[in-house]
Amino acid sequence: MEPETTAPIENLTQVATSAIDRFEALANMLIRPWNAYQIAIVIGVFVVAHLLAAMIRPSFHNWLRSRDNWPKWRLRIGLVLHRRIRMILFVALIWITVAVMREITWPSRSYLLAIVANLATAWLLIAFATRLINNGFVRGLVRYGAWAWVTLSILNLTDETRSILDSLAINVGETRFSVWLIVQAIAILTILIAAARFIAHTSTARIRANNEISRSMQELAVKFLQLVLYGSAFFMGLKIVGVDLTGLAVLSGAIGVGLGFGLQKVVSNLVSGVIILLDKSVKPGDVISLGDTFGWINSLGARYVSINTRDGKEYLIPNEDLITGQVVNWSHSNDYVRIDLFFGTAYGDDPHKVREIAINAAANTDRVLNWKKPVCHIVGFGDSSVDYILRFWIKDPVEGLTNIRGNVYLALWDAFQENGISIPFPQREVRMLEGSQLDTRTLD
Incomplete structure (x- = not known):
């Protein structure tokens, strides 16, 4: 057991030693005179790029603001270029510097400049490419991961990094999980x-x-x-x-x-959601009533149905309730909805005239369909009124039912006032029987 335990540690030590030696060689190379000069040149190029960007950026921004006729995708590209203008200038200037250095001196004296130019170019391309990813977290993860991997590749440190990450591992049964595997x-x-x-x-x-x-x-x-x-x-x-x-x-x-x-309820809701989608009993945009909830379906989810009501509330109804409960779908096969209104008039009013006035009042109300003419019938003789039912049709239940009822009731009120039709209300009379006396003490 001891060799198996110490082997990964020995491998990790060897890889770490190799990486340290590589970094020491890189550090020794950086302190050489011409390499120090190259670092100074890189810093100078960056300063020049920063100053040029500070001068160009305001003018470029104003020019973009004046492009009102451009499509949105082109404006987005312009904004990305505006944000990365310093990096673009730096890449252009550093490659020009590398080309000039290779012409006037030995290639070894532009070695670091070439590395910096390759790194800057790769970082810039990765920054542009990752803009296609909409999710901010995923975009950042991909961007920084690609930057790290490209940097290691250009510096020829990928083998050492891979060996170090692969040495950090644990065994779970017959499966070996290393940091490199996770990455x-x-x-x-x-x-x-x-x-x-x-x-x-x-x-x-x-x-x-x-x-x-x-x-x-x-x-x-x-x-x-x-x-x-x-x-x-x-x-x-x-x-x-x-x-x-x-x-x-x-x-x-x-x-x-x-x-x-x-999770029986959760599974039941998931299965009910699939059934709802297959049997097409409800769909987004339908107007439904479930118990005291009235509204239109906003979306169908895996676990629930989202219903928006006219008072701005959003109800999340479990799919199982729509399968097992009694649901009124006002727009299942078509959008036509019949609405019934009940009212009463006095016995002294002509019922034929009342029916005609009620039908005309409903027909002249907005949203009431004229090709499905309203009808009015007597449904009974009440204690103090003749009772009627007024029926009419609408085609847009999504616009609400209470408001159209209120509008038709208001039209009835105006029409009855114009034609002298009275709407009775219950009245009570108190008669004193002969020989009875009123006890005023009970009124105090």
């Missing part, structure tokens, strides 16, 4: 997930632009595509770096059994 996994997974994200966004835009596919099927296709792409990127990344997926499969099976008992 590889992070780099490969980042690239694959970024590629999967790009493909998913591009495909999502195309799927949503296809009007021949229903909204619910679009959502199902998008979520299935995202699951396949991200899952494939994850497992492909692990396979590329050499992780044994057999143990992972057994572990995931055991975890799945445990989660099946502990």
Whole structure:
């Protein structure tokens, strides 16, 4: 057991010693006179680039602000150039300096300048390339990782760095996990997930632009595509770096059994979400009522449905509730909705005239459909009024139901006032029977 324990430590010591020797040789080279001169030249070039950038940047910024007719992508490129103008000038000047030094002196006296020029160029290209990544965290991770790797490659330190990182490892069963393996996994997974994200966004835009596919099927296709792409990127990344997926499969099976008992509601909501997308019972934009909640569907999630109400609230309804509960979909097969209003008039008013006035009042109200004419019927004789029902149709339930009811009631009120139709209200009379007396003490 002792040789197995000390072997990694001895390897790490040898690699570290080699790296230290390499750094010492690099330091000794830097203190030579011509190398010191080259460092001074680099500093001078940087100062010149900084001064030129300070003079050019304001004019370039004002010129960009005047480009009102440019598309947004071109303006974004201009802003990136504006932010990196000092680095661009430095790269241009340092390469000019390298070319001049190689013409007037020996190549060895421009060796450091060439290294700095290569580093600056690589850093600048990486900075431009990583701007294509929208996620800030991923962009920073890729940028700094690429900068580090390019720097080590240009300085010829990749073998030593890889050996050091590979020496720092632990064994879990038959699998060996080293820092180098973890770095590889992070780099490969980042690239694959970024590629999967790009493909998913591009495909999502195309799927949503296809009007021949229903909204619910679009959502199902998008979520299935995202699951396949991200899952494939994850497992492909692990396979590329050499992780044994057999143990992972057994572990995931055991975890799945445990989660099946502990997360029944979550699984039920996930399955219900798939059913909702397949049967197309509800889709984004539908106006639904569930219990006391009335609103339109904003989005369909894997676990819940987002519903926006007219008072600005957003309800997250679990998918299982939409499957097991009674849901009123006002726009399932079409957008036509019939609304019923109840009212009463006095017995002294002509019911034929009341029906005609009510129908005309509803027909002249905004949002009420005229080709589906309103109707009015007597539904009963109440204690103090003749009771009617007024029915009319609208095509835009997403604009609200309470407001159209209020508008039609207001139109009825105005029409009844103009035509002398009275709306009775309950009245009570108190009669004193003969021989009875009023006890005033009860009124005090």
